[in-house]
Amino acid sequence: xxxxxxxxVGLDLGDRRIxxxxxxxxxxxxxxxxxxxxxxxxPRDHRRLAELVAEAEADVVVxxxxxxxxxxxxxxxxxxxxEVEVLDQLLDVPVVTWDERLSTVEASRSLRAAGxxxxxxxxxxxxxxxxxxxxxWLDHRSNGQDLTR
Numbered sequence: 501x502x503x504x505x506x507x508x509v510g511l512d513l514g515d516r517r518i519x520x521x522x523x524x525x526x527x528x529x530x531x532x533x534x535x536x537x538x539x540x541x542x543p544r545d546h547r548r549l550a551e552l553v554a555e556a557e558a559d560v561v562v563x564x565x566x567x568x569x570x571x572x573x574x575x576x577x578x579x580x581x582x583e584v585e586v587l588d589q590l591l592d593v594p595v596v597t598w599d600e601r602l603s604t605v606e607a608s609r610s611l612r613a614a615g616x617x618x619x620x621x622x623x624x625x626x627x628x629x630x631x632x633x634x635x636x637w638l639d640h641r642s643n644g645q646d647l648t649r
Contacts (some may be wrong), residue, residue: 507524507560508638509522509533510631513563513564519628520536521627522556560595562596562634562637563580563584563587564600600632
């Protein structure tokens, strides 16, 4: 995979829902794609994510890492890192983490600015947050850094 082109899937791993975003084929723009509701069966949820990654023909999966405001890895980050380890074994592409601090806040702000009310936001906030996470990774990567490991 070169820095110039990269199809990426972004994930916002929540307790109830998983936000999914996709990049364009050039790896420059992230778009909200889908929200996967947690089924209570984690392996089943992971199989669904594997299907989405395969369908997207992704080169990399970027998972939001919920660090605390001071940058420390608290309980939420530890939980995500454990899930990332499982996904890394399951998927045929690299799985990397990206600092997601305030991504949901930014997603909510963007939706409000677009005129989406709070009730309507609940249906899309997770996939929009995933696109915020993925766009941050894509923007940083476009500066010439390979962030796949």
